[in-house]
Amino acid sequence: MQTKQELDLDTAATILKLLGDKTRLTMIKILEDHECCVCEFVALFQMTQPAISQHLRKLKDSGIVKETRKGQWIFYSLNHSHPYYSFVQTVICDLPSQRYKLEELEASGKRISCD
Numbered sequence: 001m002q003t004k005q006e007l008d009l010d011t012a013a014t015i016l017k018l019l020g021d022k023t024r025l026t027m028i029k030i031l032e033d034h035e036c037c038v039c040e041f042v043a044l045f046q047m048t049q050p051a052i053s054q055h056l057r058k059l060k061d062s063g064i065v066k067e068t069r070k071g072q073w074i075f076y077s078l079n080h081s082h083p084y085y086s087f088v089q090t091v092i093c094d095l096p097s098q099r100y101k102l103e104e105l106e107a108s109g110k111r112i113s114c115d
Helices: 009-019 022-031 038-045 049-062 085-092 099-107
Strands: 065-070 073-078
Touching: 009 022, 009 049, 009 085, 022 038, 022 049, 022 065, 022 073, 022 085, 022 099, 038 049, 038 099, 049 065, 049 073
Parallel strands: none
Antiparallel strands: 065 073
8 A cells, every 4th residue: 555645736737737637637537447458448538549559658758657568559547656646536536437438439339448
């Protein structure tokens, strides 16, 4: 269990600015429960792969998101060992679940399996 670390205003502002984008905030909420591949986010957000990759790069560069390689695919997940993970959790805890987005994607036959 990660201990809660006090953060300064600059760090808080940086994290909030990063999460201030609706797409990235939604990605973080989805990643709270599921690891996802870029291709799934492309289908979910109906955005180009480069645009999705840019959002994920920002989240990964901050350390909030980590990546795991499985064969040729890279999956993204929330980084539970990030020093300010508890702050991120505080920001997203009252947001509505985004699980339905993945369920809708699967029901429409558009959920891509990258395994």
